[in-house]
Amino acid sequence: MSSIDQYTALYSENACAFDAHSAGKLNTMRKHALESLKGASLPTKRTEGYERTSLEDMYAPDFGLNPSRINMPVDLAATFRCAVPHMSTLLGVTVNDVFHPVGSLEQRLPEGVTFMSLSKAAAEKPEVIEKYYGSIAPTENAAVALNTLLTQDGVLIHVDRGTHPGKPLQLVNILSSTVPLMAPRRVLVVVEEDAELQLLVCDHTNDNSQSYLTSQVTEIVAGRNSRVDICDIEESSARTSRHNMLYVRQSEGSSLNHTTVTLTCGVTRNDYHIDLTGDHCDTRLSGMAIGSAGMHIDNHTDIRHLSAHCKSDQLFKYVLDDNASGAFDGRILVTGDAPFTEAYQSNKNILASQEARMHSKPVLEIYNDEVKCSHGATTGQLDSKALFYMQARGIPLEEARTLLMQAFMSDVIDRVSVDGLRDRLRHLTERRFNNYRQGDAANEQCGDCPASTSND
Amino acid sequence: MLPDCLYILNIPAIMSDILLKVNELRAGIDGKEILKGINLEIHPGEVHAIMGPNGSGKSTLSGVLAGNPAYTVTGGSAEFHGLDLLALSPEDRSHEGLFLSFQYPVEIPGVSMVNFMRAAVNAKRKYFNEEPLSASEFLKLMREKRAVVELDNKLASRSVNEGFSGGEKKRNEIFQMAVLEPRLSILDETDSGLDIDALRVVAGGVNKLKTDRNATIVITHYQRLLDYIKPDFVHVLYKGRIVRTGGPELALELEEKGYDWIKREIDGE
Numbered sequence: 110m111s112s113i114d115q116y117t118a119l120y121s122e123n124a125c126a127f128d129a130h131s132a133g134k135l136n137t138m139r140k141h142a143l144e145s146l147k148g149a150s151l152p153t154k155r156t157e158g159y160e161r162t163s164l165e166d167m168y169a170p171d172f173g174l175n176p177s178r179i180n181m182p183v184d185l186a187a188t189f190r191c192a193v194p195h196m197s198t199l200l201g202v203t204v205n206d207v208f209h210p211v212g213s214l215e216q217r218l219p220e221g222v223t224f225m226s227l228s229k230a231a232a233e234k235p236e237v238i239e240k241y242y243g244s245i246a247p248t249e250n251a252a253v254a255l256n257t258l259l260t261q262d263g264v265l266i267h268v269d270r271g272t273h274p275g276k277p278l279q280l281v282n283i284l285s286s287t288v289p290l291m292a293p294r295r296v297l298v299v300v301e302e303d304a305e306l307q308l309l310v311c312d313h314t315n316d317n318s319q320s321y322l323t324s325q326v327t328e329i330v331a332g333r334n335s336r337v338d339i340c341d342i343e344e345s346s347a348r349t350s351r352h353n354m355l356y357v358r359q360s361e362g363s364s365l366n367h368t369t370v371t372l373t374c375g376v377t378r379n380d381y382h383i384d385l386t387g388d389h390c391d392t393r394l395s396g397m398a399i400g401s402a403g404m405h406i407d408n409h410t411d412i413r414h415l416s417a418h419c420k421s422d423q424l425f426k427y428v429l430d431d432n433a434s435g436a437f438d439g440r441i442l443v444t445g446d447a448p449f450t451e452a453y454q455s456n457k458n459i460l461a462s463q464e465a466r467m468h469s470k471p472v473l474e475i476y477n478d479e480v481k482c483s484h485g486a487t488t489g490q491l492d493s494k495a496l497f498y499m500q501a502r503g504i505p506l507e508e509a510r511t512l513l514m515q516a517f518m519s520d521v522i523d524r525v526s527v528d529g530l531r532d533r534l535r536h537l538t539e540r541r542f543n544n545y546r547q548g549d550a551a552n553e554q555c556g557d558c559p560a561s562t563s564n565d
Numbered sequence: 566m567l568p569d570c571l572y573i574l575n576i577p578a579i580m581s582d583i584l585l586k587v588n589e590l591r592a593g594i595d596g597k598e599i600l601k602g603i604n605l606e607i608h609p610g611e612v613h614a615i616m617g618p619n620g621s622g623k624s625t626l627s628g629v630l631a632g633n634p635a636y637t638v639t640g641g642s643a644e645f646h647g648l649d650l651l652a653l654s655p656e657d658r659s660h661e662g663l664f665l666s667f668q669y670p671v672e673i674p675g676v677s678m679v680n681f682m683r684a685a686v687n688a689k690r691k692y693f694n695e696e697p698l699s700a701s702e703f704l705k706l707m708r709e710k711r712a713v714v715e716l717d718n719k720l721a722s723r724s725v726n727e728g729f730s731g732g733e734k735k736r737n738e739i740f741q742m743a744v745l746e747p748r749l750s751i752l753d754e755t756d757s758g759l760d761i762d763a764l765r766v767v768a769g770g771v772n773k774l775k776t777d778r779n780a781t782i783v784i785t786h787y788q789r790l791l792d793y794i795k796p797d798f799v800h801v802l803y804k805g806r807i808v809r810t811g812g813p814e815l816a817l818e819l820e821e822k823g824y825d826w827i828k829r830e831i832d833g834e
Contacts, residue, residue, distance in 0.1 A: 493634075498671040501631050502685040502741060503659035503692070512684060516675025516724075 112151050112168035113255060117143065119174060120258055126176035131261045132231030135295075138243045142257035149251040161436035161468050162378045162407040164252055167350050172291035172322050174259060175205065196529045198279035198309060199224060201264065205284060205292040208264050221269035221304075224278055227295060230265035237267050241299055245328040245356040245384075253354060256293050256326045263295030266308065270301040270332070277307035277527050284323065284349065285315035291322040302332040302360075307527050308339045314346040320375075322350045329355070331363040333387065338526045342370045342537070343377060347403055350376045361387025361416070368525050370534065371398040371406050372541050381410045385419040385447075396425040397521040399514075399541055400433030400465065407436040410454075414447035421451070426521050427458040428514050429465035440472040441482065448479035458488040459517055461510070511542040583644070584609050584749055584780050585630075590641035591805075592629045598639060599625045601805035607749065610777040614791055614816060615784045617802035618824040623784045624668060626802070627753040631665035632658050646748065659685075660692040662748030662779075666738040666755050673725040678737075681725045682707065682744060689745065710743040714770040732763030739770040750774075751782045756790040768793030788820035803831055 110118075120127060120143070128136045151168055152159035200211040201224055208226035218224055223234055231238050248254040264280060284292060300306045314321060331337050345351060351374060359365055371377055383392055398406040412421045427435040437456045458467045469486040491513050499509035515538055522534045587605040591598060599622045607613055617623050629636045630643065632655035643650040648661060673681070686706070687697040698706065707721060714736040726734050735755055742750055752771065756764055771781065771794055783794055791799075791813065799816045801809040803824070808831050809815060819827075 492671075492673075494671050495673045497633055497635075497655060498667065498673070499681070499684075500655035501633075501659055501665050501667075502681070503656050503688045503745065504681075504684045505656050505688060506654070508684060508688065512676050512680070513673070516673065519675040 112165055113146055113149055113251065115171070116168070116174075116255060116259060117146055123174075123176040127259075127261060130176070130178050130228075132228050132238065134231060134238050134242050135227065135260060135262075138248070138257050139260075141243075142248050142254040145248045145254045146251065146258060149254065151251050151255070158409060158438060160438075161434070162376065162405065164352065164378070167352060167376060167378065168255070168291075168322065168324075170289060170320065170322070172320075173286075173288045174291055174293070176261065178207070178261070196277070196309075196533065198277045199274070200279045200281065201225075202281045202283060203264065203294065205286065205290065206260070206262050206294045208262065219272070219274050219276075221272035222274050222278075223265060223267035225265055227263045227265055227297065230267075234265065234267060237265065237299055238297070241328065241330055242295075242297055243328075245330065245358050246326050246354065247356075250354075252324065252352060253326055256295070256324045256354070259291070259293040259324070260295045260326075261293075263297070266296070266298045266306065268300045268304040268306050268335075271303045272301075273305045274307070277309055277530075279309040279311070281311045281313065282323070282325075283313045283315055284319075284321040284345065286319055286321065289320045291324065294323060294325045296325065296327040298327065298329040298337070300329070300331050300335040300337050303334050304332065305336045306338070308337075309527065309530065310339065310341040312341075312343040312345050312351065314349050317346040317348065320348040320350075321345075322352070324352050324354075326354045327356070329357040329365070331357065331359045331365055333360045334362040335360070336363070337365045337367075339365075339367045340370065340525050340527060340530055340534075341368070342372065342534075343374055344372045345374050347373075347375050349374060352378050352380075354380045355382065357381075357383040359383065359385050359387065359390040359392065362389045363387070364391040364393075366393040366395075366524070366526050368395040368397070368521065369408070370396075370537075371400075372537060373399075374404055374406065376405045378407045379409065381408070381412075383410075383412045383421070385412070385414050385416055385421065388417045388419065390416070390419040392419070392421040393524060394421070394423045395521050395524045396437075397518050397538070398425075398427040398429075398435055399518075399538065400427065400429040400431075400435055402431040402433065404433045405435070406433075407438070409437075410439040412441050412452065414441070414443040414450045414452060416447055418449045419447065419451075421453070423454040424521060424524065425456045426518060427456075427467060428461060428517060429458065429467055430461040432462075432464040432466075434466040434468075436468040436470075437486075438470045438472070439484070440474070441484070443473075443475045443477050443480050443482065445476045448477055450477065450480040450482070452480065452482045454484040456486040457517075458486075459491060459514065460488060461491065461514070511539075514542050515539055582608055584646055585650075586644045587630075588642045588644075590626075590629065590643055591639045592625060592636050593639060594625070594636050599805050600629065602641065603802075603805070603807060605800070605807065607780050607782070609748070609780055611798065612775070612781045612783065612794060612796045614796035614799045615782060615802055615807075616786065616799060616816060616819060618828070619786075621802045622805045623802055624753055627665055627751045627782075627784055630658075630751060631655060631663060656688065657692070659745065659747075660689050664742050664745055664747030664750045666735075666742060666750065666752045668754040668757060670726045670729075670734040670738055672727045672729075674727050676725050678721045678723060678725055679707070682741070685741070686744060706744065710740055713743040713773055714739045715766055716740045731758035732760065732767075735759055735763065735767050736770070739767055739774075743770065743774055746774075748779050749782070750779070751784065752794075753784045754786070755783070756785055756787065764790065765793065788816045791816050801827055803827060
């Protein structure tokens with residue numbers, strides 16, 4: 110039985126429970142999804158674009174779902190303390206797929222900013238949900254359809270026209286369960302015309318011995334001249350699989366600066382689909398991945414220039430050690446309607462061991478003469494001359510290696526625009542490399558966070 | 566004749582008087598032997614110049630002494646104040662007081678000079694079981710040592726050697742030497758790429774750091790640097806061996822006559 114059959118069967122048996130606990134719009138979309146899943150299958154390594162990560166294998170284990178919404182350990186959300194100190198954020202937490210506002214979030218939210226569960230939003234902001242939910246992520250994509258079928262809740266972030274929240278929002282996703290669990294989640298982000306959003310997303314695992322699969326679809330609507338800054342940090346356990354699908358539609362003059370940071374994981378596949386639909390859009394897509402024993406990190410990007418005078422710039426960097434494997438598959442499409450496009454892509458990787466593997470595949474499709482495009486991919490080792498220079502100054506070899514690896518990541522960190530977060534990311538990467546050096550990678554977790562260490 | 570007990574007392578004194586003793590050192594790279602039996606003895610307070618034509622093995626000698634893993638030692642020994650130098654890792658050689666000023670200082674983008682020096686200073690302190698320096702102690706040390714070579718404060722906040730001019734790179738080397746206070750400094754072609762003003766500043770820095778307890782090996786092609794850093798001994802390296810040793814006058818003779826007469830004498834032997 111294929112994964113899709115397995116989960117559609119599970120849905121059919123529990124259809125009433127799914128529908129009973131979800132908003133109307135989600136249920137309507139669910140019907141469409143079920144239709145499009147008929148005869149569909151998830152990509153395998155034989156599918157183009159998935160050569161290094163089989164979604165079929167990722168979804169195949171018999172993960173449980175929680176259609177009746179029982180036994181959600183909500184106390185986790187209440188006790189969660191953020192490991193990003195010196196940053197004041199407006200914090201919300203999801204445990205699996207249930208959203209919990211933290212503290213007095215609702216009172217603290219500035220005028221014009223909505224940050225709540227989709228269920229609640231369906232009642233309070235029905236026009237936003239009706240208009241945008243499922244409007245960007247295509248259900249023709251089997252993984253999106255499966256997510257749409259199984260999703261019961263998620264998060265809405267909405268910023269009204271012209272609103273500048275003045276503070277970053279933070280969404281912490283915690284996986285917690287006593288049985289192998291799949292958490293299908295939806296995040297809808299709507300930033301209206303002339304509005305701004307800074308968002309920090311952190312993925313954690315509560316119990317390192319349990320296996321999890323997250324299937325997350327995030328849809329971002331960036332209105333005219335809006336500005337969206339997102340940093341997504343994953344620190345999940347070795348038994349966590351994450352399939353993260355991001356769909357963005359940028360309108361004229363909007364700018365998006367998205368950075369993804371994979372510090373620890375099991376198997377991670379990130380799909381970034383960004384459509385530049387208006388003139389003068391600006392997109393910066395960055396990624397940093399640190400892989401060690403057993404980890405697999407696959408970033409897939411697809412930036413479509415559909416309008417004139419837009420600029421996109423991608424930078425993805427990997428440091429892979431032990432038997433870690435990484436993949437970067439980056440596509441830039443420039444259509445005939447997109448003259449005066451500037452599109453750049455760079456993928457740089459360091460293999461710190463003989464066993465580590467990196468697969469890099471840039472794809473440029475250009476149907477326009479008025480473009481400036483470039484791409485580059487390099488994979489190599491640490492600079493032996495720099496290592497000896499540092500050793501000759503008394504810096505032990507392992508420490509020198511760590512310094513070089515951190516230095517290698519510094520330009521990705523510098524691209525993050527949220528103040529305070531750059532320092533924190535430097536600290537997190539330093540700790541990641543140091544802990545790794547001390548042979549602690551398997552237990553590496555976001556150190557100060559009780560949510561991630563309570564079950565150790 | 567001294568009484569026996571004084572002989573015994575004298576032995577450790579004599580031993581510690583030798584800072585570096587290189588004996589029949591042989592080394593090469595990629596299976597090709599470059600050093601073919603080097604003998605050298607250096608005492609505290611001395612300045613030794615090593616000169617020689619291109620390809621004679623000068624940089625190999627400095628690399629081998631500093632522990633560059635690119636080179637393979639094939640024979641001989643090197644004793645550094647009583648320690649088996651060749652058995653030490655490059656970082657431990659540094660902690661024990663060996664300093665190599667690189668002919669081509671390496672640029673390390675993304676690693677700030679401050680972090681680089683802090684790591685170096687604290688690694689040495691850790692080696693000697695000392696607590697790391699506090700932030701204020703460290704900054705004070707940097708300030709003091711920058712003055713030795715008139716290194717601009719702005720360079721300290723940049724990445725290691727990145728975008729530094731040739732002169733700034735060499736000054737930065739001597740600045741690091743000032744911070745680490747080595748017992749033996751090897752200056753590998755420190756004069757290359759320097760204009761006369763930069764040369765004066767760099768040489769001035771080296772002279773300021775000179776005491777009767779430390780020693781310096783100056784590796785150079787030209788006599789010019791030796792006008793500023795006065796050597797006690799001049800060695801001529803040719804085909805992997807030290808073929809002549811003399812006083813400062815030997816450098817002047819080489820400047821005047823070139824290396825050909827030595828080559829002829831040796832090759833004719």
